[in-house]
Amino acid sequence: MLEFMDYVQQAFYNASRWNSENSYSQLTATARALLEFETPRGFGLSLSSLSSPHFATSYAIGSVGLVDGSLSYLYSSLPLHPPSQSGGIELDAVIRGYRQIQELWKQEESWMWEEWQHGRRFDKRDTLLYGRLYLPQSTLEALYIRRPSPTQQLKLSAVSDSRLRNGGAILALHQYDVGKYSAETLYSTDGGLIGLRGLYNFGADPRNEAREPPRTEDRFYGRFSAGAELYYGSLNKSGGVSFGGRFATLPAHKGTPLTATLTLNPLMGNISTTYAVKAGKNLALCSKFDFNVYSYESDLMLGCELWRMKSKAEKVRERSTAAKLEWRLDDVKEKSPPEPEQVLGVLKARVDQNWKIGLLWEGRAKELLFTLGSSIDMKRRDQPLRAIGLELQYSS
């Protein structure tokens, strides 16, 4: 489950019309959500509030071994209006599950952001500031996001911790996204790491106005994307590279939504494939297979998620006063389309070839969002339960 601050951050992306999914680093987001979810450890409680459209605070306390906690503050120059009460937050907005990729949209032109008054430009760029202090470790996290233009985003994240080498690290990430393709460059002060990432979407270019209607008669209507990443640590003279491709069906697809990815790491001889399918309205399945051509090591992982939905109770129709006065029945209206069902909770499970099992149950109880999880190692008969945890979130 997303933390409240991540939720707000997501709201900032939405508000500034930034497509955070259109990035090479998000190529396997679906598989990660289904297979590599984190199970909570210990007990955690966070109280959050979006006290104004520009400002959010969050306090968290946890018990992993000893009591620790964190304070975080967020400021956004862009007014944000996501539902912030934990009772009203849409669960599918905070729970990462099968990620249905959306149609690309055309980015706004930069001139659209210009605001002039009396011959002077007074528009400002949207920024987000976020800070988090962990106690008692005295670790400080800071994040700065800026949208210099509709197609660009600058993200600076920093960590200060006396236990880290050099006392901390800063990561600068510049993202450029025009829909059809996106490119990212990054630099990390830790090891002088330089990185390049790119993603290219095959198919129609969203920048072209002429948009063809979706050809739904095809067996598969989806999008193929391919990308690559390259890293080089300038200080430790090490590097890494990978290629990847993804095919995912789009919402207009009539059949079963599916996502398949393939990533290659030519340096290390690693091949990884994932296949995720939304088998039913409430069920998603995912599998992942890793193979290393150098060491012949392989890994298999299976996962699924089950959504528990509740349809909203239909309103009991009563005769309107006007109809009563006129001694007649209400006009018979055609049934309004059923309202989307509400999510009650999600059950996620994964198992890998070493019989390590992860279970996660996320949902809402009264006004609280909860995450209940456990990781189990079946290979260890004596003590299979490796971790169990419960996290509660309340926000207003």
Add this chain to the structure above:
Amino acid sequence: MAFNFNWSPLTADADFYKRAQEMLTTALNKSPKPPIIVDDILVNELNLGTTPPELEILEIGDLAEDRFRGIFKMCYSGDAFLTLKTRVQANPLNTYLFSKPSFTSPMPLAASSGLTIPLQITLSEIRLSAFIILVFSRQKGLTLVFRNDPLESLKVSSTFDSIPFVRDYLQKEIEMQLRTLMMDELPAIIHRLSLRLWCPEHRAKAEEEEKAKTENKENEEVPVDPFSSPPQDAVDARGNVLDANEISSLSLDGGSEIHSLFSQKNLLRLGALTDSHRTLSLFTPSIRDAVFRAWAGPSERVDSAGASTPITPLVRSHTSAPCTSTTYTFSRSDDGHGHMPSRPSLVSMHSATTGLSLGAGRHSRSHMRKKKNRVVNLRKAKTVDDGASETGESETPGRVASEPAFPTVVSEEPEDFIIEPPKTPSGKVRFRTSSIDLGESPQNLRLSTPRRSALSSKDVPEQAILEPAPMIENAEPAVETVSRNHCHSFSASSYPAEKLGSTSKDAPKAALPISHDPFLSPSPVLTESAPAGGIIEQAWILKMAGEIARRAHDEKAARENFWSSQSQDSTEDSPPPAYEPKAL
């Protein structure tokens, strides 16, 4: 002074390698591993080789049967090798991300996917050169500390030898790890090992092995020798006695001369005397020129007891050793420590006290058995003697008393103890002063001759009665000159004598020292080295002074119990309560 370097036993023990491998494996996996190592480190092969390390003794600060402290210089350039197996992460990006905070992680998609490679590393041609401080005590186990970085060089060969970059990296990394292992982990391992080994008591052999191991493959067997020797001593003493002397089993010892010195009459008298002690009969046979312990005040006894205990060990050491100054003689029971700051003067004292120790010998042995299972031989001797033991005791006093029989220092001793203790509170002081004062006395000259027993025999009775001090003097010369020749016989005779003097109370104490004697026989090594640690001595003295005072107190409290118990048990079986805890 002898050192026995045993390298092969280490390797001969099949179990040893297995255990050592397990130990090493756990040790290597205990400390947090660098992220590049993704699997447990397994010790695949371990061989200590055939070349033993060179060991140089720089200093021995403390030596006793259950305690040892010394500084060594160790050089090793043997053919030992060690093979490790593990798996390493070959993707640098993977290890890079391992310890980084996720908040600033670049979140690579697949570039960080891992590639684990099995790795086999062989460490060979190990060159070590270190100063080692070794501290051993039975209770606290063995502590070994490297004074400096012991690792001089080693050769690392691995699966990646063909890649120079990786090879260099491994070499560097492993040297670093090994250094920390040697400096931090190894002492802990050794300590644990030693504790585990010594808990069950009887493991002299294991002890040796362990020690050898602990010293990082250098075997130092100083403590070992004592163990081996004691049984022989016991056997000799007992065996000889039995064979030669029908009457007095105690006087036995190797000394053929001694036998003739005892007169039947005196022995009988002494026997009657001891019997009277046991039975509480008031009859006391009159023995010429003898001072009975019972006459002395209780306080004296305490002192004497304290003094006597340390003495006996010294005596022994003299006997076996060249009789040079015995600086450190620590009885196992810790009683004697206080006295031991030993100077030559003290030494003399001890030799003098040997006389007292005679009687105690019995008790000591019996105690020995209880406390130490190692000295099997002693036990047997006892059982054999049992019948005679009582008579022996009675007779032993006879020696002291009898003028003709045993004129040696022994006879004097009892008096000395009796008379002197009250005057001077601390045993040491007393001894020194006495030795100093009397040093010039004519008797010294007499005693100095190797045949002192013969010479002194006539004089002794008088001196003993009249002047306690001269005795001490006598002792001195004995130590220096006489002891070499006659050490053995002398010491043996001394035991019975002491028994008389010390009576029941002394006996327990004496027992301990005696038990040590065999062990201490190697002590000469220590004694020589001892002068080096002057500071240590002083510390010891202080500590011991406190200890002695405490002991004396305890003894006093427990004395009456002893008496009763002794009367019942014939003094042999029950160690004084104060000693029992120490009996270890």
